[in-house]
Amino acid sequence: MKVKVGKSNLTFEGLVTKVKRLYLAKDRESIQSHIRAFADRAVKLTVCPECDGARLNQAALAARIDGYGIAECSGMQISDLAEIIRDLKDASVGPMLEGLRDTLESMVDIGLGYLSLDRESSTLSGGEAQRVKLVRHLGSSLTDVTYVFDEPTVGLHPHDIQRMNDLLLQLRDKGNTVLVVEHKPETIRIADYVVDLGPGAGMAGGRLC
Structure with a gap:
């Protein structure tokens, strides 16, 4: 709501809304200790007795x-x-x-079959989150989009790498540009173009090939 203080018009979002945004919407472990202490005093987190934590009516x-x-x-x-x-x-x-x-089935193919749909996205590792996004974008109707993936095969068993490669190719074949930072020869081999930084990387600056 708008509040006039002297000659200034200010926007006041409300005490409860502000407390939720600044203190409660953030990951508890990432906030400063004195803010966490306030949040612990102000709020009690329990499982909903009606839905048992399912978040459904x-x-x-x-x-x-x-x-x-x-x-x-x-x-x-x-x-x-x-x-x-x-x-x-x-x-x-x-x-x-x-x-x-x-x-x-795409999620199973790229080694994510052990996850569940009620898993919070904030608990996923970087590699898991990338692979989930890859599957999600496969179902998108968008084309002519540039995607960048940073080592999407990390943690995959060798027999799952080919399945990951198939998904990357599907994303490309929909009319998109797919840039992949990768070290696995099996994935590098499917690229239309390979950009190699090196030899002589690090202090030597590297050479673009």
């Missing part, structure tokens, strides 16, 4: 498909959920099921 929690509820599906490993979705058949939501199957 009772109508949504009551809905079941083949005996499975939304919260149960979100809490499953993606690899297990992909199997359940694969077996679902309903012509009225066919396109949606097909898109969901493709997304889940």
Whole structure:
């Protein structure tokens, strides 16, 4: 709301809103100790007794498909959920099921089958977050976009690298530019162009090849 103080017109967002934005919306471990102490005194965090932390209302929690509820599906490993979705058949939501199957199976293919959909994104490692974004962009209708990935194969088993390569090529084939910083020969080999910084990197400055 607008507040007039003397000759100045100021915007006051409200005490509760400001406290939420400055102190509560941030990661607890990243804020300064005296701010954390204030937040601990001002706020008590508990699991909601109504939804048991599912963040859904009772109508949504009551809905079941083949005996499975939304919260149960979100809490499953993606690899297990992909199997359940694969077996679902309903012509009225066919396109949606097909898109969901493709997304889940792509996540399994690039080694993310152990995650669950209710996992908070802030708890993902850098490599996991990059791979999740890659799958998400595959389902996007955007084209002529430049994507930059920093070692997306980190932590992948050798047999999963080819699957990652296939996703990178799919993203390129949709009409996008894909720049990948990578050291794995298997991924470098699929590139249309390879830019090599070196030999003589570091103090020697490197040589662009």
